[in-house]
Amino acid sequence: MPAPTPADRPRVGLFVTCLVDFFRPSVGFAAVKLLEDAGCSVEVPALQTCCGQPAYNSGDRRDSKDLARRTIALFEPYDYVVVPSGSCGGMIKEHYPHLFEEEARWHQRATALARRTYELVSFLHDVRGVRRVEARFTGSVAYHDSCSGLRELGIKQQPRTLLGSVEGVKIAELADAEVCCGFGGTFCVKYPEISDKMVSAKTADIVRTGADALLAGDLGCLMNMAGKLKRDGHEIAVRHVAEVLAGMTEAPPIGESGRKER
């Protein structure tokens, strides 16, 4: 853990992620509220775009390094970098140092930033010691463990603990919770049939829980599962976990128009 600079009110740079920025700004605002409630001062560097993961996982090392250098330089001034995504968080925390293994100076900078980078919910729980949130949400929720968060960052109990403190929430555990939903970034575009087979297995498990809502910490996975649930006619509300933890569920669920009553 880094030396907690101004322990009372750390300066957090919010890495919004390109998906949240484009598709679901509500998640960004929920993250800001949660961080401020946890005593952080939140800033959003204006020149951020994407962590570079699509290029990195497509084998385009040059572009991923270019984007990594920009992100590192942009977020270096902050005490912490917080990301409302296990996958983009894992990219900065686990993969940036690896990208620069052969460039000593950048490797040092990447490693220093990686040490101060956290996925949102694990930051609240592990770094800020948050155990309770002030929020209400009525219904049973299934929580999907997104792969990068689970296996790269060890996020498993933290969201469940915080969700447990939300008034009205009952957690319904998914069978095969540690199995991928089939999103996989560009995978779902490159191999749509296989991706569909995987998400079908996942949504069958989700439906079997009887939950009213599906939550997770990664928008990509959520869009994949929401899209499948909706196509198959299941009325399960899909949301980013931050929305529920922040008590900010005014926006219609992912993939819904909000025009019909839910």
Place this chain on the structure above:
Amino acid sequence: MRSTSHAFKDNAHRALDDQVLQRAMGIMKTGFLDKRLQAIEGLPEFDALRDAAREIKNHTLAHLDWYLERYETKVKEAGGEVHWARTPAEACAIVLEICERLGARTAAKGKTMIAEEIGLNEYLAENGVAPVETDLGEYIIQIRNEPPSHIIAPAIHLTKEAVADSFRATHTAMDPARSLAEPRDLVDEARQVLREKFFAADVGITGANFLIAETGSSVIVTNEGNGDLTQLLPRAHIVLASLEKVVPTLEDAATILRVLARSATGQDMSAYTTFSTGPRRADDLDGPAEYHVVLLDNGRSALLGSEFREILRCIRCGACMNHCPVYAAVGGHAYGWVYPGPMGAVLTPSLIGIENARDLPNASTFCGRCESVCPMRIPLPKLMRRYRELDYERKLAPRAMRWGIGVWAYFAKRPPLYHFIAAVAAQVLGLLGRRHGSFYNLPLASGWTATREFPAPEGRTFQELWFKRNRAPKTRATR
């Protein structure tokens, strides 16, 4: 074995439509995964053993030449012979030569992936030696004329009903009214048929899970005992193994054995673990008169000096494929060559070239479950990503994909332009999708929308809203 790895997408498409395969894959889940978990829960030092196993292999690979020479010396001392084969063709020729010298007409075979790799069955059959598979799974796929679909459970793509049909079609001399409804019936019938073949075999061919440098022994693990009959009854025992199977000592083999069966089938140990050292000695009660080891390179020594070296730690337990959601969706045949699943996605391009197998390392969500269960701690996603980089650098990746990434990266590196375009696009898509909340059809994402709705954006980007909300000068201090 001829590869169809280049046609992975077509193979996968067919596999997804194959009802027998899909039913069989559904059963696999409970069979292997739960048992592995139970076995590991009963062994607190499992992770420490994984570390030890990794170190044993790393050490051996770093001194492979030395251990191989030592191994050869020990095999010779025990009265056996070691044959070095650079290529599959050389390995096949060596086996045939032994068979011909002994006048062998049939060869009993235990399970060996190296035989698949070198296409041995086909080669022997063409040259007048009938290969007979004695492992139940291998026997099933042999009579169906199929390649294995899993490295330890070769017929896992089949249901018991499909196997019963194949038995009826092949064992035509048996009572057509017999019951083959239960797995037990199938096992009994296979045992009856195979027993005769063991006695008829002139040579026995097995693989090896380990070669032990300090003793010159080869080790096989099986659950059916077929391997022991294969190597004891015929006149000659031929061991097929690749270079990286060698470990320094018996103790080292014992350490790796402790993680092998647990990772593979969830057993503490396989039913039979057999150590073979040389041919029958004067005071032995049984055993083969000749003992041969064919050591195959087939590109592995080149791999040793490459950035893919870590795949040589693989002990072929199959845990990575058992836990792979892509493997579970399409089965092993879709991968198109000998080795499927995550280890195959690294080993196949390593042995037959990335240009012939580019889809394999690409068809992964990088969910990371393979690495998390690998007893030898092989960083499979990292190695697959490295192949994607070679794929991209050599422009093997489809032009549309490279172009797409290029355009996206161009904008992502120009934040003001990126934010402007994102804001416009979010607004347009937000408006178009407002009524339904998602898209039923989206031209550039037709693969997605064929089976899923595509959620519409809310309409404004976060950046746009945030900077509108915080227009006061003090919060603009973001650089």
